[in-house]
Amino acid sequence: MRSLASHPAARGLEDDAAVLEVGGEALVITHDMMAEGTHYLPNADMADVAWKLVAVNLSDLAAKGAEPLGVLLGHMLGEGDDRFLAGLREALHEFDVPLLGGDTIAGTGPRAFGLTAIGRATHSPVPDRRGAKPGDVIHLCGRIGEAMLGFEAMRDSTGADSAAYRRPRPLIEEGQALAPLAHAMMDVSDGLLLDAQRMAIASGSTFALDSTAIAAIAPPERLDDAMRWGDDYALLLAAAPDAALPVATRVIGQVMPRGDHPLLIDGIPPPVGAPLGYEHRNS
Amino acid sequence: MRSLASHPAARGLEDDAAVLEVGGEALVITHDMMAEGTHYLPNADMADVAWKLVAVNLSDLAAKGAEPLGVLLGHMLGEGDDRFLAGLREALHEFDVPLLGGDTIAGTGPRAFGLTAIGRATHSPVPDRRGAKPGDVIHLCGRIGEAMLGFEAMRDSTGADSAAYRRPRPLIEEGQALAPLAHAMMDVSDGLLLDAQRMAIASGSTFALDSTAIAAIAPPERLDDAMRWGDDYALLLAAAPDAALPVATRVIGQVMPRGDHPLLIDGIPPPVGAPLGYEHRNS
Numbered sequence: 046m047r048s049l050a051s052h053p054a055a056r057g058l059e060d061d062a063a064v065l066e067v068g069g070e071a072l073v074i075t076h077d078m079m080a081e082g083t084h085y086l087p088n089a090d091m092a093d094v095a096w097k098l099v100a101v102n103l104s105d106l107a108a109k110g111a112e113p114l115g116v117l118l119g120h121m122l123g124e125g126d127d128r129f130l131a132g133l134r135e136a137l138h139e140f141d142v143p144l145l146g147g148d149t150i151a152g153t154g155p156r157a158f159g160l161t162a163i164g165r166a167t168h169s170p171v172p173d174r175r176g177a178k179p180g181d182v183i184h185l186c187g188r189i190g191e192a193m194l195g196f197e198a199m200r201d202s203t204g205a206d207s208a209a210y211r212r213p214r215p216l217i218e219e220g221q222a223l224a225p226l227a228h229a230m231m232d233v234s235d236g237l238l239l240d241a242q243r244m245a246i247a248s249g250s251t252f253a254l255d256s257t258a259i260a261a262i263a264p265p266e267r268l269d270d271a272m273r274w275g276d277d278y279a280l281l282l283a284a285a286p287d288a289a290l291p292v293a294t295r296v297i298g299q300v301m302p303r304g305d306h307p308l309l310i311d312g313i314p315p316p317v318g319a320p321l322g323y324e325h326r327n328s
Numbered sequence: 329m330r331s332l333a334s335h336p337a338a339r340g341l342e343d344d345a346a347v348l349e350v351g352g353e354a355l356v357i358t359h360d361m362m363a364e365g366t367h368y369l370p371n372a373d374m375a376d377v378a379w380k381l382v383a384v385n386l387s388d389l390a391a392k393g394a395e396p397l398g399v400l401l402g403h404m405l406g407e408g409d410d411r412f413l414a415g416l417r418e419a420l421h422e423f424d425v426p427l428l429g430g431d432t433i434a435g436t437g438p439r440a441f442g443l444t445a446i447g448r449a450t451h452s453p454v455p456d457r458r459g460a461k462p463g464d465v466i467h468l469c470g471r472i473g474e475a476m477l478g479f480e481a482m483r484d485s486t487g488a489d490s491a492a493y494r495r496p497r498p499l500i501e502e503g504q505a506l507a508p509l510a511h512a513m514m515d516v517s518d519g520l521l522l523d524a525q526r527m528a529i530a531s532g533s534t535f536a537l538d539s540t541a542i543a544a545i546a547p548p549e550r551l552d553d554a555m556r557w558g559d560d561y562a563l564l565l566a567a568a569p570d571a572a573l574p575v576a577t578r579v580i581g582q583v584m585p586r587g588d589h590p591l592l593i594d595g596i597p598p599p600v601g602a603p604l605g606y607e608h609r610n611s
Contacts, residue, residue, distance in 0.1 A: 062429060063398065063400065063428035063429035065397060065398060065428065065446065067350055067351060067353050067355060067397070067448060068350060068351030068352045068353035069351045069352070070350050070351035072350060072355070072446075074400060074428060074429065074444070074446065075400075075429065076400040076401070076402050076429065076430050076431055076442070076444055077402075077431045078402040078403075078404070078431050078433045078442065079433075080404060080433055080434070080435040080436070080440075081436075082435070082436040082437075083433060083434050083435055083436065084433070114348060114350070115346070115348060117346065117357060117358075117359040117444060118359070119359050119360075119361040119402065119442040120361075121361070121363060121440060145346035145348065145357060146344075146345060146346035146357065146358065146359065147359050148359055148360045148361050148442075150361045150362075150363050150366055150367070150440075151363070151366050152363040152365070152366055152438065152440060153363070153364070153365040153366065153437075153438050154365075154436075154437030154438045155435065155436050155437045155438075156440075157363075157404060157433075157435060157439075157440040159359070159361065159402040159431075159442035161357070161359055161400060161444040163348065163355075163357065165350060
Protein backbone atom coordinates (compact mmCIF):
# COMPACT_ATOMS: atom_id res chain seq x y z
CA MET A 46 0.00 0.00 0.00
CA ARG A 47 1.43 3.32 -0.96
CA SER A 48 1.98 6.15 1.44
CA LEU A 49 -0.55 8.93 1.61
CA ALA A 50 2.33 11.36 1.34
CA SER A 51 2.55 10.92 -2.42
CA HIS A 52 -0.92 12.36 -2.85
CA PRO A 53 -1.15 16.15 -3.30
CA ALA A 54 -4.11 16.38 -0.92
CA ALA A 55 -1.96 14.88 1.80
CA ARG A 56 0.94 17.28 1.41
CA GLY A 57 2.15 18.25 4.82
CA LEU A 58 0.93 15.07 6.47
CA GLU A 59 4.39 13.53 6.77
CA ASP A 60 6.19 16.61 7.98
CA ASP A 61 7.17 17.78 11.40
CA ALA A 62 4.58 19.03 13.82
CA ALA A 63 2.68 21.96 12.33
CA VAL A 64 3.54 25.54 13.25
CA LEU A 65 0.76 28.11 13.17
CA GLU A 66 1.28 31.82 13.78
CA VAL A 67 -1.55 33.21 15.92
CA GLY A 68 -1.63 36.56 17.68
CA GLY A 69 2.12 37.00 17.61
CA GLU A 70 2.73 33.53 19.05
CA ALA A 71 3.89 30.44 17.17
CA LEU A 72 1.68 27.50 18.04
CA VAL A 73 3.02 24.00 17.55
CA ILE A 74 0.41 21.33 16.88
CA THR A 75 0.91 17.62 16.48
CA HIS A 76 -1.35 14.59 16.12
CA ASP A 77 -0.27 10.98 16.51
CA MET A 78 -2.39 7.86 16.49
CA MET A 79 -1.87 4.43 18.05
CA ALA A 80 -3.68 1.31 16.90
CA GLU A 81 -4.06 -2.07 18.56
CA GLY A 82 -2.03 -4.68 16.73
CA THR A 83 0.16 -2.06 15.07
CA HIS A 84 1.48 0.10 17.91
CA TYR A 85 0.65 -2.08 20.88
CA LEU A 86 -0.24 -5.69 21.51
CA PRO A 87 -3.75 -6.67 22.58
CA ASN A 88 -2.45 -7.78 25.99
CA ALA A 89 -0.71 -4.48 26.74
CA ASP A 90 -1.54 -2.60 29.92
CA MET A 91 -3.82 0.16 28.61
CA ALA A 92 -2.28 2.54 31.15
CA ASP A 93 1.02 2.18 29.28
CA VAL A 94 -0.76 2.75 25.95
CA ALA A 95 -2.27 5.99 27.20
CA TRP A 96 1.03 7.15 28.69
CA LYS A 97 2.84 6.48 25.43
CA LEU A 98 0.18 8.26 23.37
CA VAL A 99 0.73 11.37 25.50
CA ALA A 100 4.52 10.99 25.50
CA VAL A 101 4.97 10.60 21.74
CA ASN A 102 2.96 13.74 21.06
CA LEU A 103 4.72 15.76 23.75
CA SER A 104 8.03 14.57 22.28
CA ASP A 105 7.01 16.18 18.98
CA LEU A 106 6.47 19.43 20.87
CA ALA A 107 9.81 19.00 22.67
CA ALA A 108 11.59 18.79 19.31
CA LYS A 109 10.17 22.22 18.50
CA GLY A 110 11.21 23.70 21.80
CA ALA A 111 7.53 24.17 22.59
CA GLU A 112 5.86 24.47 25.96
CA PRO A 113 2.81 22.15 26.05
CA LEU A 114 -0.53 23.94 26.50
CA GLY A 115 -2.91 20.99 26.33
CA VAL A 116 -4.08 17.88 24.56
CA LEU A 117 -7.24 16.58 22.93
CA LEU A 118 -7.98 12.85 23.00
CA GLY A 119 -9.75 10.75 20.40
CA HIS A 120 -10.79 7.65 22.32
CA MET A 121 -12.42 4.47 21.08
CA LEU A 122 -14.21 2.88 24.02
CA GLY A 123 -13.37 -0.69 25.00
CA GLU A 124 -11.79 -3.06 27.47
CA GLY A 125 -9.35 -1.59 29.92
CA ASP A 126 -10.71 1.95 29.83
CA ASP A 127 -10.14 2.32 33.57
CA ARG A 128 -6.48 1.50 33.06
CA PHE A 129 -6.31 3.76 30.00
CA LEU A 130 -7.67 6.67 31.99
CA ALA A 131 -5.35 5.94 34.90
CA GLY A 132 -2.36 6.08 32.56
CA LEU A 133 -3.68 9.18 30.86
CA ARG A 134 -4.08 10.90 34.22
CA GLU A 135 -0.60 9.87 35.30
CA ALA A 136 1.02 11.18 32.14
CA LEU A 137 -0.90 14.46 32.10
CA HIS A 138 -0.04 15.00 35.76
CA GLU A 139 3.59 14.05 35.29
CA PHE A 140 4.07 16.47 32.41
CA ASP A 141 1.64 19.06 33.81
CA VAL A 142 -0.57 19.26 30.72
CA PRO A 143 -4.36 19.71 30.77
CA LEU A 144 -6.86 17.62 28.83
CA LEU A 145 -8.71 20.26 26.80
CA GLY A 146 -11.27 18.06 25.10
CA GLY A 147 -11.72 15.42 22.48
CA ASP A 148 -14.14 12.74 21.45
CA THR A 149 -15.15 9.27 22.61
CA ILE A 150 -16.64 6.84 20.13
CA ALA A 151 -17.80 3.28 20.02
CA GLY A 152 -15.92 1.02 17.64
CA THR A 153 -15.79 -2.52 16.43
CA GLY A 154 -12.69 -4.71 16.31
CA PRO A 155 -9.19 -3.49 17.12
CA ARG A 156 -9.11 -0.07 18.71
CA ALA A 157 -7.42 3.14 17.70
CA PHE A 158 -6.64 6.28 19.67
CA GLY A 159 -5.50 9.69 18.59
CA LEU A 160 -3.99 12.52 20.55
CA THR A 161 -3.52 16.12 19.50
CA ALA A 162 -1.02 18.15 21.48
CA ILE A 163 -0.80 21.92 21.30
CA GLY A 164 2.16 23.92 22.46
CA ARG A 165 3.57 27.40 22.40
CA ALA A 166 6.96 27.83 20.78
CA THR A 167 9.45 29.33 23.21
CA HIS A 168 11.94 30.34 20.54
CA SER A 169 11.66 31.81 17.06
CA PRO A 170 12.43 30.58 14.50
CA VAL A 171 10.91 27.26 15.53
CA PRO A 172 13.47 24.53 14.80
CA ASP A 173 12.67 22.02 12.10
CA ARG A 174 14.65 19.32 10.32
CA ARG A 175 15.79 21.47 7.40
CA GLY A 176 18.37 23.80 8.89
CA ALA A 177 21.49 21.66 9.39
CA LYS A 178 24.52 23.33 7.76
CA PRO A 179 27.85 21.85 6.62
CA GLY A 180 30.29 22.35 9.46
CA ASP A 181 27.60 21.81 12.10
CA VAL A 182 28.08 19.26 14.82
CA ILE A 183 25.42 16.56 15.26
CA HIS A 184 24.27 16.01 18.84
CA LEU A 185 22.01 13.51 20.51
CA CYS A 186 20.28 14.44 23.76
CA GLY A 187 19.21 11.25 25.50
CA ARG A 188 20.03 7.62 24.88
CA ILE A 189 18.97 5.07 22.28
CA GLY A 190 18.28 1.36 22.53
CA GLU A 191 16.67 1.55 25.97
CA ALA A 192 13.16 1.12 24.56
CA MET A 193 14.39 -1.85 22.54
CA LEU A 194 15.73 -3.53 25.67
CA GLY A 195 12.50 -2.74 27.49
CA PHE A 196 10.42 -4.21 24.67
CA GLU A 197 12.52 -7.37 24.68
CA ALA A 198 12.23 -7.68 28.45
CA MET A 199 8.46 -7.58 28.14
CA ARG A 200 8.31 -9.88 25.12
CA ASP A 201 10.56 -12.46 26.75
CA SER A 202 9.20 -11.97 30.28
CA THR A 203 12.72 -11.64 31.65
CA GLY A 204 11.66 -9.41 34.49
CA ALA A 205 14.17 -6.76 33.44
CA ASP A 206 13.09 -3.12 33.55
CA SER A 207 10.78 -2.25 30.67
CA ALA A 208 9.89 1.31 31.66
CA ALA A 209 11.84 2.90 28.83
CA TYR A 210 9.55 1.11 26.38
CA ARG A 211 6.30 1.39 28.31
CA ARG A 212 6.70 4.86 29.76
CA PRO A 213 8.94 6.98 27.54
CA ARG A 214 9.74 10.47 28.78
CA PRO A 215 9.61 13.34 26.30
CA LEU A 216 12.55 15.73 26.69
CA ILE A 217 10.39 18.83 27.05
CA GLU A 218 12.71 21.00 29.12
CA GLU A 219 15.74 19.90 27.15
CA GLY A 220 13.99 20.79 23.88
CA GLN A 221 13.21 24.29 25.12
CA ALA A 222 16.78 24.76 26.30
CA LEU A 223 18.26 23.54 23.01
CA ALA A 224 15.90 25.31 20.58
CA PRO A 225 17.74 28.66 20.54
CA LEU A 226 21.00 26.94 19.54
CA ALA A 227 19.68 24.20 17.24
CA HIS A 228 20.00 24.79 13.51
CA ALA A 229 17.82 21.71 13.07
CA MET A 230 16.12 19.47 15.61
CA MET A 231 13.79 16.46 15.65
CA ASP A 232 12.93 13.61 17.97
CA VAL A 233 14.24 10.14 17.23
CA SER A 234 10.97 8.25 17.11
CA ASP A 235 11.63 5.82 14.27
CA GLY A 236 15.33 4.98 14.74
CA LEU A 237 18.47 7.07 14.83
CA LEU A 238 19.74 6.14 11.36
CA LEU A 239 16.39 6.67 9.66
CA ASP A 240 15.70 9.96 11.40
CA ALA A 241 19.27 11.20 10.86
CA GLN A 242 18.90 10.40 7.17
CA ARG A 243 15.59 12.29 7.06
CA MET A 244 17.20 15.35 8.63
CA ALA A 245 20.17 15.12 6.25
CA ILE A 246 17.88 14.94 3.19
CA ALA A 247 15.63 17.74 4.46
CA SER A 248 18.71 19.89 5.06
CA GLY A 249 20.31 19.04 1.71
CA SER A 250 23.45 17.77 3.41
CA THR A 251 25.23 14.57 4.36
CA PHE A 252 25.35 13.41 7.96
CA ALA A 253 28.58 11.63 8.89
CA LEU A 254 27.98 9.66 12.08
CA ASP A 255 30.61 8.15 14.36
CA SER A 256 29.59 4.75 15.73
CA THR A 257 32.07 4.91 18.58
CA ALA A 258 30.40 8.05 19.87
CA ILE A 259 26.96 6.50 19.47
CA ALA A 260 28.10 3.40 21.37
CA ALA A 261 28.55 5.60 24.45
CA ILE A 262 24.82 6.36 24.57
CA ALA A 263 23.54 2.93 23.56
CA PRO A 264 23.85 -0.66 24.77
CA PRO A 265 27.26 -1.27 23.10
CA GLU A 266 26.75 -4.97 22.45
CA ARG A 267 23.51 -4.13 20.62
CA LEU A 268 24.68 -1.01 18.84
CA ASP A 269 23.58 -2.00 15.36
CA ASP A 270 20.05 -2.82 16.49
CA ALA A 271 19.84 0.21 18.76
CA MET A 272 20.64 2.58 15.90
CA ARG A 273 17.65 1.17 14.00
CA TRP A 274 15.13 0.93 16.83
CA GLY A 275 12.74 3.74 17.60
CA ASP A 276 10.61 4.68 20.58
CA ASP A 277 13.37 6.28 22.63
CA TYR A 278 12.42 9.90 21.89
CA ALA A 279 15.93 11.27 22.20
CA LEU A 280 16.48 14.63 20.50
CA LEU A 281 18.69 14.80 17.41
CA LEU A 282 20.07 18.22 16.61
CA ALA A 283 22.62 20.07 14.55
CA ALA A 284 24.36 23.08 16.02
CA ALA A 285 27.39 25.26 15.35
CA PRO A 286 30.66 23.64 16.52
CA ASP A 287 31.23 26.43 19.05
CA ALA A 288 27.69 26.41 20.45
CA ALA A 289 27.64 26.06 24.24
CA LEU A 290 24.64 23.79 24.69
CA PRO A 291 22.91 24.29 28.04
CA VAL A 292 22.04 20.62 28.59
CA ALA A 293 24.08 17.43 28.31
CA THR A 294 24.32 15.98 24.83
CA ARG A 295 26.64 13.62 23.03
CA VAL A 296 28.36 14.66 19.79
CA ILE A 297 27.74 11.79 17.35
CA GLY A 298 28.86 13.24 14.03
CA GLN A 299 29.36 16.10 11.62
CA VAL A 300 27.24 17.74 8.93
CA MET A 301 28.99 17.72 5.54
CA PRO A 302 28.12 19.12 2.13
CA ARG A 303 25.74 16.78 0.32
CA GLY A 304 27.71 13.92 -1.21
CA ASP A 305 26.65 10.74 -2.96
CA HIS A 306 24.86 9.49 0.16
CA PRO A 307 22.85 11.44 2.74
CA LEU A 308 24.16 9.24 5.55
CA LEU A 309 27.60 7.89 6.35
CA ILE A 310 28.54 5.72 9.32
CA ASP A 311 32.26 5.77 10.04
CA GLY A 312 32.74 7.14 6.53
CA ILE A 313 30.70 4.63 4.55
CA PRO A 314 27.01 4.50 3.64
CA PRO A 315 24.81 2.00 5.50
CA PRO A 316 24.37 -1.35 3.72
CA VAL A 317 21.81 -1.28 0.91
CA GLY A 318 18.61 -3.18 1.71
CA ALA A 319 18.90 -3.15 5.49
CA PRO A 320 16.18 -1.00 7.05
CA LEU A 321 17.42 2.13 8.80
CA GLY A 322 14.48 2.20 11.18
CA TYR A 323 10.79 1.77 11.57
CA GLU A 324 8.99 2.89 8.39
CA HIS A 325 5.54 3.23 9.90
CA ARG A 326 4.31 5.42 7.09
CA ASN A 327 3.94 2.46 4.76
CA SER A 328 2.59 -0.99 5.36
CA MET B 329 -20.23 0.27 28.80
CA ARG B 330 -20.04 3.45 30.77
CA SER B 331 -19.05 6.76 29.31
CA LEU B 332 -15.54 8.03 29.80
CA ALA B 333 -17.03 11.27 31.01
CA SER B 334 -17.69 9.89 34.45
CA HIS B 335 -13.99 9.50 35.08
CA PRO B 336 -12.16 12.48 36.60
CA ALA B 337 -9.24 12.06 34.21
CA ALA B 338 -11.62 12.51 31.29
CA ARG B 339 -13.19 15.70 32.57
CA GLY B 340 -13.60 18.08 29.69
CA LEU B 341 -13.79 15.33 27.10
CA GLU B 342 -17.53 15.63 26.58
CA ASP B 343 -17.72 19.38 26.48
CA ASP B 344 -17.88 21.84 23.64
CA ALA B 345 -14.85 22.47 21.52
CA ALA B 346 -11.96 23.68 23.66
CA VAL B 347 -11.08 27.35 23.89
CA LEU B 348 -7.45 28.28 24.53
CA GLU B 349 -6.22 31.83 25.05
CA VAL B 350 -2.93 32.37 23.24
CA GLY B 351 -1.24 35.67 22.51
CA GLY B 352 -4.40 37.70 22.99
CA GLU B 353 -6.39 35.46 20.65
CA ALA B 354 -8.91 32.81 21.60
CA LEU B 355 -8.20 29.60 19.75
CA VAL B 356 -10.98 27.08 19.30
CA ILE B 357 -9.88 23.46 18.98
CA THR B 358 -12.00 20.42 18.32
CA HIS B 359 -11.34 16.75 17.62
CA ASP B 360 -13.88 14.27 16.26
CA MET B 361 -13.35 10.69 15.22
CA MET B 362 -15.23 8.48 12.78
CA ALA B 363 -15.08 4.68 12.83
CA GLU B 364 -16.12 2.13 10.24
CA GLY B 365 -19.22 0.29 11.36
CA THR B 366 -20.13 3.00 13.87
CA HIS B 367 -20.16 6.23 11.88
CA TYR B 368 -20.18 4.89 8.35
CA LEU B 369 -20.92 1.63 6.62
CA PRO B 370 -18.14 -0.46 5.09
CA ASN B 371 -19.55 0.18 1.59
CA ALA B 372 -19.58 3.98 1.97
CA ASP B 373 -17.79 6.11 -0.58
CA MET B 374 -14.64 7.07 1.32
CA ALA B 375 -14.78 10.51 -0.28
CA ASP B 376 -18.01 11.12 1.62
CA VAL B 377 -16.43 9.83 4.83
CA ALA B 378 -13.54 12.28 4.48
CA TRP B 379 -15.89 15.17 3.64
CA LYS B 380 -18.02 14.45 6.66
CA LEU B 381 -15.00 14.19 8.96
CA VAL B 382 -13.97 17.68 7.88
CA ALA B 383 -17.51 19.04 8.04
CA VAL B 384 -18.36 17.82 11.54
CA ASN B 385 -15.23 19.38 12.97
CA LEU B 386 -15.71 22.66 11.11
CA SER B 387 -19.28 22.70 12.40
CA ASP B 388 -17.91 22.64 15.94
CA LEU B 389 -15.85 25.71 15.05
CA ALA B 390 -18.90 27.36 13.44
CA ALA B 391 -20.81 27.00 16.69
CA LYS B 392 -18.08 29.03 18.37
CA GLY B 393 -18.11 31.73 15.73
CA ALA B 394 -14.56 30.71 14.86
CA GLU B 395 -12.69 31.20 11.63
CA PRO B 396 -11.01 27.91 10.65
CA LEU B 397 -7.20 28.07 10.51
CA GLY B 398 -6.39 24.48 9.62
CA VAL B 399 -6.85 20.80 10.33
CA LEU B 400 -4.71 17.81 11.29
CA LEU B 401 -5.70 14.35 10.08
CA GLY B 402 -5.23 11.01 11.82
CA HIS B 403 -5.54 8.50 9.03
CA MET B 404 -5.57 4.72 9.17
CA LEU B 405 -4.46 3.42 5.78
CA GLY B 406 -6.74 1.06 3.87
CA GLU B 407 -9.01 0.46 0.93
CA GLY B 408 -10.39 3.51 -0.84
CA ASP B 409 -7.61 5.89 0.20
CA ASP B 410 -7.69 7.55 -3.21
CA ARG B 411 -11.36 8.34 -2.72
CA PHE B 412 -10.73 9.43 0.88
CA LEU B 413 -8.08 11.88 -0.25
CA ALA B 414 -10.26 13.13 -3.09
CA GLY B 415 -13.05 13.89 -0.62
CA LEU B 416 -10.62 15.44 1.83
CA ARG B 417 -9.26 17.70 -0.90
CA GLU B 418 -12.75 18.69 -2.00
CA ALA B 419 -13.86 19.58 1.51
CA LEU B 420 -10.69 21.50 2.37
CA HIS B 421 -10.94 23.40 -0.90
CA GLU B 422 -14.65 24.08 -0.48
CA PHE B 423 -14.22 25.52 3.00
CA ASP B 424 -10.79 27.03 2.27
CA VAL B 425 -8.96 25.33 5.11
CA PRO B 426 -5.36 24.04 4.92
CA LEU B 427 -4.18 20.59 5.99
CA LEU B 428 -1.51 21.41 8.58
CA GLY B 429 -0.31 17.92 9.39
CA GLY B 430 -1.26 14.71 11.08
CA ASP B 431 -0.36 11.07 11.10
CA THR B 432 -0.91 8.03 8.92
CA ILE B 433 -0.81 4.59 10.47
CA ALA B 434 -1.37 1.01 9.44
CA GLY B 435 -4.20 -0.76 11.17
CA THR B 436 -5.99 -4.06 11.31
CA GLY B 437 -9.72 -4.59 11.01
CA PRO B 438 -12.26 -1.75 10.86
CA ARG B 439 -10.71 1.65 10.32
CA ALA B 440 -10.87 4.82 12.36
CA PHE B 441 -10.04 8.40 11.44
CA GLY B 442 -9.62 11.48 13.54
CA LEU B 443 -9.58 15.11 12.60
CA THR B 444 -8.48 18.07 14.69
CA ALA B 445 -9.69 21.48 13.57
CA ILE B 446 -8.21 24.72 14.86
CA GLY B 447 -9.90 28.07 14.55
CA ARG B 448 -9.60 31.64 15.71
CA ALA B 449 -12.56 33.03 17.62
CA THR B 450 -13.95 36.12 15.91
CA HIS B 451 -15.92 37.29 18.94
CA SER B 452 -15.25 37.39 22.66
CA PRO B 453 -16.68 35.94 24.80
CA VAL B 454 -16.72 32.78 22.73
CA PRO B 455 -20.27 31.40 22.81
CA ASP B 456 -20.86 28.10 24.58
CA ARG B 457 -23.93 26.17 25.64
CA ARG B 458 -24.21 27.66 29.13
CA GLY B 459 -25.37 31.22 28.55
CA ALA B 460 -29.10 30.94 27.68
CA LYS B 461 -31.17 33.22 29.94
CA PRO B 462 -34.87 33.10 30.80
CA GLY B 463 -36.62 35.44 28.40
CA ASP B 464 -34.27 34.57 25.53
CA VAL B 465 -35.65 33.41 22.24
CA ILE B 466 -34.44 30.07 20.86
CA HIS B 467 -33.40 30.13 17.21
CA LEU B 468 -32.38 27.50 14.72
CA CYS B 469 -30.20 28.47 11.79
CA GLY B 470 -30.52 25.81 9.11
CA ARG B 471 -32.91 22.92 8.68
CA ILE B 472 -33.28 19.52 10.35
CA GLY B 473 -34.30 16.13 8.98
CA GLU B 474 -32.54 16.58 5.64
CA ALA B 475 -29.70 14.25 6.62
CA MET B 476 -32.26 11.68 7.77
CA LEU B 477 -33.96 11.76 4.38
CA GLY B 478 -30.60 11.53 2.65
CA PHE B 479 -29.61 8.55 4.76
CA GLU B 480 -32.87 6.80 3.99
CA ALA B 481 -32.50 7.52 0.27
CA MET B 482 -29.09 5.83 0.34
CA ARG B 483 -30.18 2.93 2.53
CA ASP B 484 -33.24 2.21 0.36
CA SER B 485 -31.56 3.07 -2.95
CA THR B 486 -34.45 5.31 -3.90
CA GLY B 487 -32.32 7.54 -6.07
CA ALA B 488 -33.45 10.62 -4.10
CA ASP B 489 -30.85 13.25 -3.21
CA SER B 490 -28.61 12.13 -0.36
CA ALA B 491 -26.18 15.03 -0.34
CA ALA B 492 -27.42 16.41 2.99
CA TYR B 493 -26.34 13.16 4.65
CA ARG B 494 -23.18 12.51 2.67
CA ARG B 495 -21.89 16.06 2.31
CA PRO B 496 -23.10 18.21 5.21
CA ARG B 497 -22.17 21.88 5.12
CA PRO B 498 -20.97 23.53 8.30
CA LEU B 499 -22.50 26.97 8.82
CA ILE B 500 -19.17 28.74 9.24
CA GLU B 501 -20.13 32.22 8.06
CA GLU B 502 -23.47 32.06 9.83
CA GLY B 503 -21.75 31.09 13.09
CA GLN B 504 -19.41 34.05 12.88
CA ALA B 505 -22.31 36.40 12.13
CA LEU B 506 -24.39 35.06 15.02
CA ALA B 507 -21.67 34.79 17.69
CA PRO B 508 -21.83 38.45 18.82
CA LEU B 509 -25.58 38.16 19.51
CA ALA B 510 -25.78 34.58 20.80
CA HIS B 511 -26.06 34.13 24.57
CA ALA B 512 -25.50 30.41 23.93
CA MET B 513 -24.81 28.49 20.73
CA MET B 514 -24.05 24.92 19.65
CA ASP B 515 -24.39 22.80 16.56
CA VAL B 516 -27.15 20.23 16.34
CA SER B 517 -25.08 17.14 15.68
CA ASP B 518 -26.96 14.56 17.72
CA GLY B 519 -30.60 15.60 17.28
CA LEU B 520 -32.48 18.81 18.03
CA LEU B 521 -34.26 17.58 21.16
CA LEU B 522 -31.15 16.05 22.69
CA ASP B 523 -28.96 19.04 21.95
CA ALA B 524 -31.64 21.51 23.09
CA GLN B 525 -31.93 19.60 26.35
CA ARG B 526 -28.15 19.68 26.76
CA MET B 527 -28.10 23.45 26.27
CA ALA B 528 -31.02 23.89 28.69
CA ILE B 529 -29.29 21.82 31.38
CA ALA B 530 -25.94 23.57 30.85
CA SER B 531 -27.70 26.94 31.12
CA GLY B 532 -29.74 25.96 34.17
CA SER B 533 -32.98 26.76 32.40
CA THR B 534 -35.92 25.11 30.66
CA PHE B 535 -36.27 25.23 26.89
CA ALA B 536 -39.89 25.43 25.71
CA LEU B 537 -40.01 24.43 22.06
CA ASP B 538 -42.86 24.99 19.62
CA SER B 539 -43.36 22.04 17.26
CA THR B 540 -45.31 24.10 14.74
CA ALA B 541 -42.33 26.42 14.32
CA ILE B 542 -39.97 23.46 14.02
CA ALA B 543 -42.22 21.90 11.38
CA ALA B 544 -41.46 24.85 9.11
CA ILE B 545 -37.77 23.88 8.97
CA ALA B 546 -38.22 20.10 8.84
CA PRO B 547 -40.01 17.56 6.64
CA PRO B 548 -43.45 18.06 8.29
CA GLU B 549 -44.67 14.50 7.78
CA ARG B 550 -41.54 13.25 9.56
CA LEU B 551 -41.33 15.91 12.25
CA ASP B 552 -41.04 13.56 15.20
CA ASP B 553 -38.16 11.63 13.64
CA ALA B 554 -36.48 14.76 12.35
CA MET B 555 -36.33 16.29 15.85
CA ARG B 556 -34.41 13.19 17.02
CA TRP B 557 -32.06 12.69 14.09
CA GLY B 558 -28.64 14.25 14.03
CA ASP B 559 -26.13 14.95 11.31
CA ASP B 560 -27.72 18.15 10.01
CA TYR B 561 -25.31 20.58 11.71
CA ALA B 562 -27.81 23.39 12.04
CA LEU B 563 -26.94 25.99 14.69
CA LEU B 564 -29.06 26.21 17.83
CA LEU B 565 -28.83 29.50 19.69
CA ALA B 566 -30.44 31.59 22.38
CA ALA B 567 -30.56 35.35 21.97
CA ALA B 568 -32.33 38.34 23.44
CA PRO B 569 -35.86 38.76 22.08
CA ASP B 570 -34.96 42.11 20.51
CA ALA B 571 -31.70 40.93 18.93
CA ALA B 572 -31.57 41.72 15.23
CA LEU B 573 -29.86 38.60 13.93
CA PRO B 574 -27.86 39.23 10.77
CA VAL B 575 -28.68 35.90 9.11
CA ALA B 576 -31.93 34.02 8.57
CA THR B 577 -33.03 31.88 11.51
CA ARG B 578 -36.31 30.39 12.68
CA VAL B 579 -37.60 31.08 16.18
CA ILE B 580 -38.48 27.68 17.63
CA GLY B 581 -39.06 28.42 21.29
CA GLN B 582 -38.40 30.37 24.46
CA VAL B 583 -36.00 30.04 27.36
CA MET B 584 -37.79 29.81 30.69
CA PRO B 585 -36.64 29.60 34.31
CA ARG B 586 -35.69 26.05 35.21
CA GLY B 587 -38.83 24.04 35.95
CA ASP B 588 -39.40 20.36 36.62
CA HIS B 589 -38.12 19.43 33.17
CA PRO B 590 -35.30 20.94 31.14
CA LEU B 591 -37.22 20.46 27.90
CA LEU B 592 -40.85 21.09 26.97
CA ILE B 593 -42.43 20.54 23.57
CA ASP B 594 -45.70 22.43 23.17
CA GLY B 595 -45.76 22.77 26.93
CA ILE B 596 -45.21 19.17 27.94
CA PRO B 597 -42.02 17.15 28.53
CA PRO B 598 -41.05 14.61 25.89
CA PRO B 599 -42.25 11.04 26.57
CA VAL B 600 -40.12 9.14 29.06
CA GLY B 601 -38.06 6.34 27.52
CA ALA B 602 -38.04 7.60 23.94
CA PRO B 603 -34.55 8.68 22.90
CA LEU B 604 -34.14 12.39 22.24
CA GLY B 605 -31.34 11.83 19.79
CA TYR B 606 -28.18 9.94 19.07
CA GLU B 607 -26.31 9.16 22.30
CA HIS B 608 -22.95 8.36 20.74
CA ARG B 609 -21.08 8.90 23.98
CA ASN B 610 -22.16 5.55 25.35
CA SER B 611 -22.36 2.19 23.68
